[in-house]
Amino acid sequence: MSEKPNQQNPKKGEPWKPKEKFDKKANKEKQKLEQEQTKTEAKQESKQEESNKIKQESNQTIQQQNIKQVQQQKKEEQPIVDKQNIVQKNEQKEQNKRQDFLSHLPIFQDYTSESIKSVKQIDPQTLHHSFVELCIQYQNGQCIGSTHRCVEFLNALKQFIKDYKLSRQSNYFAIAFVDELKKIFNLMKNFRTVNEGMSTSYLFINECLMILRRDTKLDENESKIWLCNQIDQFIQSKIISASELIIKNATQLIQEGTTILVYARSYLIENFIINYFKQGKQLTIFVVDNPQFGEGSQLVKRLQQQGISCYQILLSHVSYILSKVDKILVGASSMLCNGALVSRVGTALLACLASTHKIPFLVFCESYKFSEKSQIDSLSWNEIAQLQQVNENQQYTSLSLRYDITQSNYINMIVTEVGLIPATSVKAVIGEFKKYNYVDAIEVPRKDQ
Structure with a gap:
């Protein structure tokens, strides 16, 4: 019999198997089982991921807590150190402010006859002994007061002029001594501030040298003699004669039996009181002293x-x-x-009290101390008498100034050699004396050829 066409012959050497039938129900069940398995696996994976996240978050929180605990421990261990650092920084800032606040004011060192020659502006070979002694007196307080300092400066300058010798390179005394005078004037600034009287005398001597240089042909010795005579004329005219006229004007102003108050020690006021009592007149005198400088005690001893x-x-x-x-x-x-008015510190306080109690406030001053400068406060220019740190921590500084400023509205009258003038007339007096080179007309020396 013949085989059916849909049947296939098996390969040789392989056993024959019956063909499986396709079952739809069984296939659906398998698919369901597979989907359920994938869902369960996905759920397990998501649970594991959630658990891992929870573990990571817990670990992070633990780490953050540990960091915070460490930081808190550090803060608790070093609060005092931080406060000390802040205090030190604030103190340094305040100290820098103080230094900037007073950096423009000069502070002078204490020099001896040996260390005085170590100043940069000084040549030890050319420094005259009169200026060495004068600078030491400035430092030791033996030479105080503007008038006393100016007179001693001029006397030392006279001695230096007499001992000065021209070098071989220079032919005229006036030409060579101009530079020497400038060096000397700058030298004095290293030991005390140059007062207005010294500045006026310096301008006068410089003017004399310019006249000597321009209008004469005197030799060295004759030039020295003439210049020393001009210095003597300045002392006599602007200091001695001026003080005599001031004492005369003040004697006419103050009546007998008046009660006066005097502050510290002034050359003019001291001579006025002594001359007043020599005339047989009487005054009641209160001497006010500033214990920092003790000038009032010196005046009391002098009067006694x-x-x-x-x-x-x-x-x-x-x-x-x-x-x-x-x-x-x-x-x-x-x-x-x-x-x-520029005067010793404490004068402005007296002026304010005098204005409050309506007491006349009188200033004794020679005209050669009048200045073309203008100042409204005590710190734009001043001199530090004492500046030291009181303790090791440098929490505060002991500051002592030498001068203060008294405004013109507190001054009732200025007693000068030209008369009694208000404070507003100072500028006019300066203009008048400039016409005569601060002294009477300088007599120009000439030598007949």
Whole structure:
């Protein structure tokens, strides 16, 4: 019999197998089982991922907590150190502010006769012994007061002129000595601030040298003699004669039996009181002293030597006796062109108290101390008498100034050799004296050829 066409013959060597029938139900069940297995596997994987995330988050929180605990421990261990650092930084800032605030004011060192020659502006071979002694007196406080300092400066300059010798390279004394005078004037600035009286005398001597250089042909010795005579004329005219006229004007101004208050020690006021008592007149005198400098004690000793009785009181107690005072007399380091008074520290306080109690405030001042400068406060220019750190931590600084500024509206009158003038007339007086080179017309030396 023949085989059916849909049947296939098996390959040789293979056993024959019956053909499987396709079952739809069984196939659907398998697919369901496979889907359920994949779902369960996906659920397990998601659970594992969630558990891993939870573990990671817990680990991170633990780490953050540990970091915070460490930081808190560090903060608890070093709060005092941080506060100390902040305090030190603030102190350094304040100290820098203080230094910047006072950096423009000069502070002078204490020199001896040997160390004085170590200053850069000084040539030890050419430094005259008179200036060495003068600078030491400035440092030791033996030479105080603007008038005393100016007179001693001029006397030392005279001695230097007499001993000065021209070099072989220079032919004229006036030409060579101009540079020497400038060096000397700059030298004095290393030991004390140059007051207005010294500046005026320097300008006068410089003018004399310019005239000597321009209008004469005197030899070295004759030039020295003429210049020393001009210095003597300046001392006689602007200091000695001026003080005599001021004393005369003040004697006419102050009546006998007046109660006066004097601050510290002034050359003019001291001579005025002594001359007043020599005339047989009487005054009640209160001497106010600043214990920092002790100039009032020096005036009291000087008056007691002359047999003059007086009362001494400290500056801090002045307000208790002002009701008994008729006039207040003070000296001056200089009078500025705006009418302000430069004097020893504490003068401005007395001027304010005098204005409050309506007591006349009188200033004794020679015209050669009048200045073309203008100043409204005590820190744009001043001199530091003492600046030191009180303790090791440098928490505060002890500051002591030498001068203060008294405004013109507190000054009732200025007693000068030209008369009694208001503070607003200072500028006019300066203009008048400039016409005569601060002294009478300088007599020009000439030599007949």
